[in-house]
Amino acid sequence: xxxxxxxxxxxxxxxxxxxxxxxxxxxxxxxxxxxxxxxxxxxxxxxxxxxxxxxxxxxxxxxxxxxxxxxxxxxxxxxxxxx
Numbered sequence: 181x182x183x184x185x186x187x188x189x190x191x192x193x194x195x196x197x198x199x200x201x202x203x204x205x206x207x208x209x210x211x212x213x214x215x216x217x218x219x220x221x222x223x224x225x226x227x228x229x230x231x232x233x234x235x236x237x238x239x240x241x242x243x244x245x246x247x248x249x250x251x252x253x254x255x256x257x258x259x260x261x262x263x
Contacts, residue, residue, distance in 0.1 A: 183251060188217045190229060190249040200236045207242060214252065 184190060196209040209231060219228035225244055231240035 184217060184220070184224060184227065184249070185244070186220060189252045190215055190217055190227070191252055192244075193248055193250055196242060196244070196248070198240055199240050201241050207240060209242070215240070215242075249250055258260075 188230040192211050192213045200207045205246050217233040218225045218230045226245050232238050
C-alpha cells in the first residue's frame with residue numbers, strides 16, 4: 181500500500197540523471213537525495229518531486245515512479261514491546 185502524500189518528504193532509491201530546474205544543465209541526483217512531493221500522478225504510480233537547497237532554491241523538478249522513492253517519516257511510530 182502506497183502512503184506517500186502531497187508535500188511528503190521522500191528520498192531517492194537510485195541515482196537519477198536529470199536537468200537543473202530552469203537552466204536545462206545536466207545534473208546528477210544521487211541515491212538518498214531528499215526532495216518534496218509536489219504532485220501525485222495516477223493514484224500514486226508516479227510523483228513530481230522538487231529538490232531544493234538549504235535556502236529553499238529549487239534546483240531539480242523530476243517525475244519519478246513510485247518504486248524510485250521512499251517516504252521519510254519524522255514522527256515516532258506506535259511502538260510494541262517485544263518479549
